[in-house]
Amino acid sequence: MDVLVIGSTKGTGHLVVSELLGRGHGVRGMVRSREQVAALEDRGATAVLGDLEGSLDGVVEGVDAVAFCAGSGSQTGPDATLRVDLHGAVRVIDACVEAGIPRFVLLSSIAADDPMRGSAAIRHYLAAMHARDRILAASGLDATIVRPGGLTHDAGTGRIEVGVPTLPSRGSIPRADVAAVLVGCLERDDTIGATFEVIGGQTPVEEALDQVAASLS
Ligand SMILES: NC(=O)c1ccc[n+]([C@@H]2O[C@H](COP(=O)([O-])OP(=O)(O)OC[C@H]3O[C@@H](n4cnc5c(N)ncnc54)[C@H](OP(=O)(O)O)[C@@H]3O)[C@@H](O)[C@H]2O)c1
Known part of the structure; x- marks a missing residue:
């Protein structure tokens, strides 16, 4: 599968690129500046220039799926x-609808179902996540929405806990495990239509995705 990764240069998206390449997929990474092209292409991906606040011309054309992992950051x-x-x-999302790119996996956030679950400082952010999740779910695309707890730079464990739709408490999860979940969802059509929360846990990723898929049937 050829996947466009938005937010390919750092954080979770950087790890999604590695995970996709490691599993034999083709990767197109969107970067904002020409200076970022070589670093991405040295990893074995193809770079495309685009900016979420600027031109997105042609960035989605020709791929099979999109993994959206970008964000403006907390500062x-x-x-x-x-x-x-x-x-x-x-x-x-609109570009995918227009170009007929069906598959879309979105990195959202825990508590995006209800911004009032979050602290006052991040409710505006959760409200934005909430709105965007609903827009994707209503878009007609084959969407999976992944809502992780606090992201860490710890090594991945391959073990998680999923909540469909929500988990009882706030937890954290290594970005590497979120990357494995996002790519696992892309590889599994039985997660299309799912929205779920995920934190670190004891269940192997594939088994946890079985739980997600079972929640839809
Ligand atoms: N932090 C948490 O605890 C947490 C918890 C739950 C969910 N999340 C979600 O996870 C997302 C990813 O977080 P992260 O820490 O893994 O990533 P990150 O390190 O913040 O990286 C953000 C990515 O977005 C890209 N980006 C920013 N503005 C852009 C623009 N205008 N156009 C195109 N790309 C742009 C950045 O590219 P450049 O290299 O060009 O800047 C970078 O690749 C967050 O944005 C948030 O929505 C975070």
């Missing part, structure tokens, strides 16, 4: 959350 303020995390994602 940029609510205006960037709206411009990048919400509006940027909606523009990519």
